[in-house]
Amino acid sequence: GENVEQHPSTLSVQEGDSAVIKCTYSDSASNYFPWYKQELGKGPQLIIDIRSNVGEKKDQRIAVTLNKTAKHFSLHITETQPEDSAVYFCAASGTGGFKTIFGAGTRLFVKA
Amino acid sequence: SQTIHQWPATLVQPVGSPLSLECTVEGTSNPNLYWYRQAAGRGLQLLFYSVGIGQISSEVPQNLSASRPQDRQFILSSKKLLLSDSGFYLCAWSAHRGGSYNEQFFGPGTRLTVL
Numbered sequence: 001g002e003n004v005e006q007h008p009s010t011l012s013v014q015e016g017d018s019a020v021i022k023c024t025y026s027d028s029a030s031n032y033f034p035w036y037k038q039e040l041g042k043g044p045q046l047i048i049d050i051r052s053n054v055g056e057k058k059d060q061r062i063a064v065t066l067n068k069t070a071k072h073f074s075l076h077i078t079e080t081q082p083e084d085s086a087v088y089f090c091a092a093s094g095t096g097g098f099k100t101i102f103g104a105g106t107r108l109f110v111k112a
Numbered sequence: 113s114q115t116i117h118q119w120p121a122t123l124v125q126p127v128g129s130p131l132s133l134e135c136t137v138e139g140t141s142n143p144n145l146y147w148y149r150q151a152a153g154r155g156l157q158l159l160f161y162s163v164g165i166g167q168i169s170s171e172v173p174q175n176l177s178a179s180r181p182q183d184r185q186f187i188l189s190s191k192k193l194l195l196s197d198s199g200f201y202l203c204a205w206s207a208h209r210g211g212s213y214n215e216q217f218f219g220p221g222t223r224l225t226v227l
Contacts, residue, residue: 032214043118043202043218044156089155093214099171100214104155 002027004092006103014111019077021106023090026071030092033066033073034100038087047088048075080110114139118203118219125226131176131190133222135203138184143205145186146216147178150200162186163208198226 003026013019025033031052036044050057050064050073057064061080066073073092077084087107093100115138125131137143147159158171160178168178175194179187186203203219 034215036218041221041223043204043221046215046217049215099158099161100216102156107153 002030002092002099002101004090004101004103006090006106008106009104010107010109012109012111013080015080015082017080019080019084019108019110021075021088021090021108022072023074023092023103024070024072025092025101027092027094027101028071029094030101032093033064034091034093035062035064035075036089036091036102038089038105040086044089077108080108082110082112084108085110114205114217116203116205116217116219118201118222120222121220122223123225125193125224127195127226128192131188131193131197131224133188133201133203133224135186135188135219136184137205140184140205140207142183142208144208144214145180146204146206147186147188148202148204148218150202150221152199156202160188193226195226198224200224 006023034049035047037047038044048059048062048064050066061078063076087105089105090103091100117136145162148156149159150156160170162168162180165180176190201222204216206214206216
């Protein structure tokens with residue numbers, strides 16, 4: 001079945017450094033790749049997404065890249081701040097599909 | 113703008129008791145609706161999704177059931193809770209746009225503890 005693998009499971013960085021989270025997906029029909037940020041005790045919030053016709057997208061300090069050939073996509077956070085500390089989930093879904101497959105999550109710690 | 117509500121926010125229930133969690137969406141019509149469960153420190157497991165009133169698809173066999181009595185209302189139920197039903201339950205919605213991208217938006221969640 002469809003699967004999304006996410007690495008690392010835990011990531012600790014110093015404030016101001018960059019953080020990179022990587023995901024791979026198995027379903028070649030996937031064409032939409034959202035990233036969610038979940039703070040403690042809250043529901044996940046969509047922070048950025050990328051569609052299959054785009055290789056890279058940037059929004060201020062966060063960027064996502066997509067390599068459809070390799071079925072890889074990544075989240076890049078630059079100039080990290082303590083408020084970036086949270087669990088981040090990658091996900092993949094296909095056109096017309098109702099199911100979004102989520103990665104297992106990455107717990108990011110940003111040390112001040 | 114669209115908003116999604118879940119209640120209760122937290123719930124402690126004894127084993128064998130019934131369960132009813134409610135989710136409502138405002139500001140949109142005919143949404144796709146989803147129930148997920150998140151075990152402590154784990155990812156999101158899709159339990160049910162619905163593309164319309166009375167239409168429920170189950171993803172995993174379990175002790176739970178879902179219903180959609182109204183367009184923007186989604187209910188998660190159980191007749192008898194198990195210890196393994198403990199977790200963080202999330203409702204989500206997406207626009208019913210047929211072949212378009214499936215952006216999902218999550219509610220605040222309900223933390224269920226079964227004792």
